[in-house]
Amino acid sequence: MKRSLITSAFAVAVALALAGCASAGATSATTAADAGAGSVAETTASVTLTDGWAKAAETGMTAVFGSLENAGSEDLVVIAVETDAAESAELHEMVGDGSGTMSMREKDGGFPIAAGDQLQLEPGGNHIMLLGLTAPLLAGDEVALTLAFDDGSTLEVTVPVKDYEGANESYDGGEHGAQ
Structure with missing residues (x-):
């Protein structure tokens, strides 16, 4: 009992x-x-990152490139990126000043990706900027990123770090040193 x-x-x-x-x-x-932080249940399967990579850098800032593909039936906008590899991450575009000089700046409103379309993230074009690296990113390392979309969904990806001599654009505003 x-x-x-x-x-x-x-x-x-x-x-x-x-x-x-x-x-x-x-x-x-x-x-x-x-x-809007996103949870596992909200992760989108309609967007993928292919051929993603980050430029090696020891300090300061660097960039992430690749191809984002929206295989879904709804248009999406990448509105933010988070990573532990840097103090902050921004969506950047390249713009001309009218004299032939190009500089990068934060992309207002994010990166739209139409349903069934792709967005190229590439040196000299749209890219993800990592500002205030928390540790050196050396060739062979990996960087984990979480991309947030306007519908509340997220995409978690890991990209390899590669040596690359290009992508030394100037930053519009000058508050960040180029890598």
Whole structure:
């Protein structure tokens, strides 16, 4: 009898603990979705990054390139990027000043990717800029990135770091040193 009472009390305690965990998990998932942070359930399968890579750099800033393809039926906009490899990450475009000089600047509104289309991230064009590297990025290393889209979905990717002599564009505004 005593053993059965202890077993019943233990079963009730486990059930209550599991119910408490389920409620807390649901609340934090809702909070993350409401904040637009994205969760595993929101990850989009319609966008992929192919041939992605980051330019090797020891300090300062560097860039990430590749091809983003939207295989879905809805247009999407890449609105933000996060990584632990840098203090911040920005979406950049190249613009001319009218005299033939090109410089990079943050892309207002993000990068639109039409349904069934691709967006090329390349030296001298659109790219992801990593500002304030937290550690050197050397050839052979890998960089993890999370891309956020306007529909609340995210895409987690890892790209290799490669040596590259190009992509030494100037930054419009001059507050960041080019790598």
